[in-house]
Amino acid sequence: MKKQLSLSEDIFNPDIIMNSGQVFRMTREEEYYRCLSGDNEIMFYRLPESRESFEFFCEDDQWDFWWSYFDLDTDYGLYNRTIENSNDAFLRSALEYARGMRILKQDLWEIFVSYLISQNNNIPKIKKSIHILCDRYSNGVAFPKPDILATIPVSELSNGTALGYRAEYISELSQNVSNGKIYLDDFIGHSYTETVAKLTALKGVGPKVANCIALYGLHVMDSYPIDTWMKKIISEDYDSYKDINSYMEYINSTYPGYQGYVQQLQFYYKRK
DNA sequence: TCCCAGGCTTGGT
DNA sequence: ACCAAGCATGGG
Numbered sequence: 405m406k407k408q409l410s411l412s413e414d415i416f417n418p419d420i421i422m423n424s425g426q427v428f429r430m431t432r433e434e435e436y437y438r439c440l441s442g443d444n445e446i447m448f449y450r451l452p453e454s455r456e457s458f459e460f461f462c463e464d465d466q467w468d469f470w471w472s473y474f475d476l477d478t479d480y481g482l483y484n485r486t487i488e489n490s491n492d493a494f495l496r497s498a499l500e501y502a503r504g505m506r507i508l509k510q511d512l513w514e515i516f517v518s519y520l521i522s523q524n525n526n527i528p529k530i531k532k533s534i535h536i537l538c539d540r541y542s543n544g545v546a547f548p549k550p551d552i553l554a555t556i557p558v559s560e561l562s563n564g565t566a567l568g569y570r571a572e573y574i575s576e577l578s579q580n581v582s583n584g585k586i587y588l589d590d591f592i593g594h595s596y597t598e599t600v601a602k603l604t605a606l607k608g609v610g611p612k613v614a615n616c617i618a619l620y621g622l623h624v625m626d627s628y629p630i631d632t633w634m635k636k637i638i639s640e641d642y643d644s645y646k647d648i649n650s651y652m653e654y655i656n657s658t659y660p661g662y663q664g665y666v667q668q669l670q671f672y673y674k675r676k
Numbered sequence: 677t678c679c680c681a682g683g684c685t686t687g688g689t
Numbered sequence: 690a691c692c693a694a695g696c697a698t699g700g701g
Contacts, residue, residue, distance in 0.1 A: 425682060519682080526681040529699065568697030573684090610684045631682035671682075 405467060407460045415480045417504020424672045426620050427508055428518055428531045442511025443546045446470050472509050480506055483662045494641045498673035507664050508620060512588050514547040515621030519613045520573045529566055536565045553578035573608025596626045619664040628655060628663045637674050
C-alpha cells in the first residue's frame with residue numbers, strides 16, 4: 405500500500421532519527437529510506453516538490469505497526485516548544501541540532517537482542533552483529549525469532565558474529581522466551597520503575613540496557629538511558645548539579661513524560 | 677601498545 | 690551500599 409503524510413521538519417527528520425543510535429536497521433539509499441523491524445519492512449521518501457510530504461510503501465497489514473513505530477500519535481512540537489522556552493542552553497542547542505528527532509517504538513524482541521548486543525560496544529559493530537544474525541538465522545530482512553536462536557549453540561552463535569560474551573545472554577533469553585519461561589508481553593503496561601525492575605532481573609540486562617529496552621521497545625517515555633556519553637554530558641555540561649541524582653531530579657521534574665526524548669536530543673548533539 | 681565503545685556480572689570490602 | 694576486576698571484540 406501507499407500512504408502520503410505531511411510531516412514538518414520540526415517533528416520528522418529521518419536523517420536525524422536514522423543516525424541517533426536508537427535504531428540499527430534504518431538505512432538510506434539516495435532519496436529512499438528503508439526501515440526493518442521484526443517481520444516488518446517499509447520504504448519511504450520525501451516528495452521532491454515539498455519538504456513536508458512523504459510517501460510510504462509497505463504491506464497493508466503492516467501500516468498499523470509503522471504508524472506506531474514512528475509514534476505518529478504524539479505531537480513532538482509540544483515538546484519542542486517547551487524546550488525552546490526552557491532556560492537549559494545545552495538542551496536548546498541540542499534541539500536546534502537534532503530538530504525532527506522522534507522516539508521510535510520498535511519490535512520488542514529485536515530491541516531486547518539489539519540492546520543486549522549494545523553493552524560495552526560501539527554502534528557500527530552493533531549494526532554489523534545484527535546484520536549477520538539476520539542473514540545467518542533469517543532471510544536477511546526479518547529479525548531471527550527466539551525459537552530459532554534458542555536452538556543455536558553458544559559456540560556457534562558467537563562464532564563470526566562479533567557478539568563475544570554477549571552471545572551467552574542472547575542464548576539464555578532466547579531459550580527462556582522460546583520455552584515460555586518468559587513472555588515478552590509481560591513487560592508491557594507497567595510504570596517506569598516497575599518496567600526497569602522487571603528488565604534488570606534478566607541476565608545481561610543492567611540499568612542502561614533496561615532503560616533502552618523500555619524506551620525504544622516499550623515506549624516508556626520517562627526512561628532515560630545513561631551511558632558513557634550521557635555521563636560525559638552530565639559532568640561537562642551540567643556541572644552545577646552536585647551528583648547524578650540531583651541531575652535526574654531536574655530532568656524528571658522539568659520534562660515529565662518525555663525524558664527519553666530529551667535524552668535522545670542530548671545524546672545526538674554530544675556525539676556530533 | 678593502550679584506550680574506548682549506548683555495561684553487566686561477579687566477588688571483594 | 691559501594692568498588693574493582695574481568696569479560697570478547699574491533700577500531701583508532
